[in-house]
Amino acid sequence: MNTAVTPAELLAKYDVPSPRYTSYPTVPFWDEKPLTEERWKSHVQQAFRKTNSKEGISLYLHLPFCEKLCTYCGCNKRITKNHAVESPYLEALLKEWDQYLALFDEKPRITELHLGGGTPTFFSAANLKNLLERLLEKTETTPDAAFSIEVHPNATNREQLQVLYDLGFRRLSVGIQDFDPYVQLIINRIQTFEKTKEIFDIAREIGYTSINGDIIYGLPHQTAKSVRMTIEKVKELRPERIAFYSYAHVPWKSKGQRRYSEADLPAPEVKRGLYELGRAMLEEAGYIETGMDHFALPEDELCIASANGTLHRNFMGYTPRHTELLIGLGCSSISDTGTAFMQNIKEVEAYEEAVHTGHLPILKGHELTGEDMLLRTHIQNLMCRDYTSWDPEELPYFVDALMRLQPLADDGLVEYSNHDIQVLPAGKPFLRNIAMCLDSRLWASKLTVPIFSKSV
Ligand SMILES: C[S@@+](CC[C@H](N)C(=O)[O-])C[C@H]1O[C@@H](n2cnc3c(N)ncnc32)[C@H](O)[C@@H]1O
Incomplete structure (x- = not known):
């Protein structure tokens, strides 16, 4: 974990436009x-x-x-x-x-x-x-x-x-x-x-x-x-x-x-x-x-x-x-x-x-596709319980997400393994950013216009 990171640096990095995740997929990516x-x-x-x-x-x-x-x-x-x-x-x-x-x-x-x-x-x-x-x-x-x-x-x-x-x-x-x-x-x-x-x-x-x-x-x-x-x-x-x-x-x-x-x-x-x-x-x-x-x-x-x-x-x-x-x-x-x-x-x-x-x-x-339903469950778990875990056969759906989570893990916001994600106390303000790592539709899109408010 990168312990040198200050609260101001975290904000500079993570206060970016992000969905509020009342649902998944979010409306712009329907x-x-x-x-x-x-x-x-x-x-x-x-x-x-x-x-x-x-x-x-x-x-x-x-x-x-x-x-x-x-x-x-x-x-x-x-x-x-x-x-x-x-x-x-x-x-x-x-x-x-x-x-x-x-x-x-x-x-x-x-x-x-x-x-x-x-x-x-x-x-x-x-x-x-x-x-x-x-x-x-x-x-x-x-x-x-x-x-x-x-x-x-x-x-x-x-x-x-x-x-x-x-x-x-x-x-x-x-x-x-x-x-x-x-x-x-x-x-x-x-x-x-x-x-x-x-x-x-x-x-x-x-x-x-x-x-x-x-x-x-x-x-x-x-x-x-x-x-x-x-x-x-x-x-x-x-x-x-x-x-x-x-x-x-x-x-x-x-x-x-x-x-x-x-x-x-x-x-x-x-x-x-x-x-x-x-x-x-x-x-x-x-x-x-x-x-x-x-x-x-x-x-x-x-x-x-x-x-x-x-x-x-x-x-x-x-x-x-x-x-x-x-x-x-x-x-x-x-x-x-x-x-x-x-x-x-x-x-x-x-x-x-x-x-x-x-x-x-x-x-x-x-x-919703099968993948949408699966990701929806896990995003919902993170938003409601700060934690989610999956069965071994579902791991392929999380490979990209875990790679996206690595910088957040380095900054002490989350911990993850090959079967679960835990939001850490320092990560609570950045819950939207953490959920965003699982949002495969957002990452696959080419949208560049501002459509979301900022995370924090
Ligand atoms: C439809 S509004 C409230 C109902 C009622 N018209 C009122 O003004 O008391 C629901 C709530 O959304 C929240 N809200 C509205 N616009 C917001 C914004 N731009 N950012 C954050 N919260 C907002 C407000 O707290 C508001 O009370």
């Missing part, structure tokens, strides 16, 4: 060959038969609207103050769901339902009720089902939280990002601690049992002082889970990020310092790091899953539940059958139009 609707439906039916009576299925609903642009945001969103968009969009979601229902020979059993955005609470309480009642009408839920929603405190009210609770929601994910007023000004997101606390208080009063808080490190003009102050305040709110995200700078796809420049962002070593400061504060407050960017209180099921090696990662993030079938409804949503992926059309109007023709709104897809 097959160029179009996935036909028939093929996709047959993948869905097979996965449904395999999983529905056992673990059930997962549903993700993308609700893309926001009243105001948060300039840092890297998600697929549509900014509008026109609430007349709600009804046509929810009708399109239900039409899309009907097309899936037609494929099933028994009632779907929902084990995970997540509403993401955009800002799902852009929709009125009445529209959320209408959408979810109709969506859940022809379904059952598994005994341990988890229903969750992302909320922006400035755009959430008691009535919405009550309606969702009555429909079975027990989890909230609250966008916080940073409480420093200067950072908030730059990211165009003025959100007071009082308003945020009000939403936490209302949610707990109603009966929500698990609240997640999203914080970001590496935002423009963020300093150690702002992160310290933000985390001190978050500790007062005591969410059960905290996503402490690395800011993803992707101005070529998220135009809002062009309102500031790279010079406004903390330098890589400063950004890394912000993460380390946050992690130390969260650990001191009793939180446990459960997966890349995620912390939870010890009694939370994410922590329990992490401790007993059953943590999973899918397009919605880390989860203690694994289902063979994840259906994503709404513009830009990604679905996963275990054997294939499919992404919906991204633009709202084009998505709605496609659904109304009676077809699934397929933008693109990918059918």
Whole structure:
């Protein structure tokens, strides 16, 4: 091992564009060959038969609207103050769901339902009720089902939280990002601690049992002082889970990020310092790091899953539940059958139009090869358990990966043998780089345009 390497040198070497590995293969490396609707439906039916009576299925609903642009945001969103968009969009979601229902020979059993955005609470309480009642009408839920929603405190009210609770929601994910007023000004997101606390208080009063808080490190003009102050305040709110995200700078796809420049962002070593400061504060407050960017209180099921090696990662993030079938409804949503992926059309109007023709709104897809499935398992193991091992006959799939890992092993980030890979503590910040060594599709590609945010 090269013991002389300093943290700054590690950053200089490894803070490079890399995928976040919510899946493998990652979207830019999906097959160029179009996935036909028939093929996709047959993948869905097979996965449904395999999983529905056992673990059930997962549903993700993308609700893309926001009243105001948060300039840092890297998600697929549509900014509008026109609430007349709600009804046509929810009708399109239900039409899309009907097309899936037609494929099933028994009632779907929902084990995970997540509403993401955009800002799902852009929709009125009445529209959320209408959408979810109709969506859940022809379904059952598994005994341990988890229903969750992302909320922006400035755009959430008691009535919405009550309606969702009555429909079975027990989890909230609250966008916080940073409480420093200067950072908030730059990211165009003025959100007071009082308003945020009000939403936490209302949610707990109603009966929500698990609240997640999203914080970001590496935002423009963020300093150690702002992160310290933000985390001190978050500790007062005591969410059960905290996503402490690395800011993803992707101005070529998220135009809002062009309102500031790279010079406004903390330098890589400063950004890394912000993460380390946050992690130390969260650990001191009793939180446990459960997966890349995620912390939870010890009694939370994410922590329990992490401790007993059953943590999973899918397009919605880390989860203690694994289902063979994840259906994503709404513009830009990604679905996963275990054997294939499919992404919906991204633009709202084009998505709605496609659904109304009676077809699934397929933008693109990918059918996994045997090698894809094998590498996916091992990348998932590294992202969730910092360790993976394989049978001797699978070694040929790892020869190139192990060669790519050698410099990282020399720098003390990983250890490997001819049957396993162990991420070392110094390698945790570079998990994306380690997983990238196994990403044979990325290495085989000739892509040179910036398509990923940097690792750290
Ligand atoms: C769809 S957004 C949140 C929902 C809600 N609209 C809100 O703003 O509170 C989900 C989360 O993604 C994270 N996020 C969005 N853009 C990001 C970026 N560029 N880098 C890192 N995290 C980001 C934020 O922490 C955000 O809370």
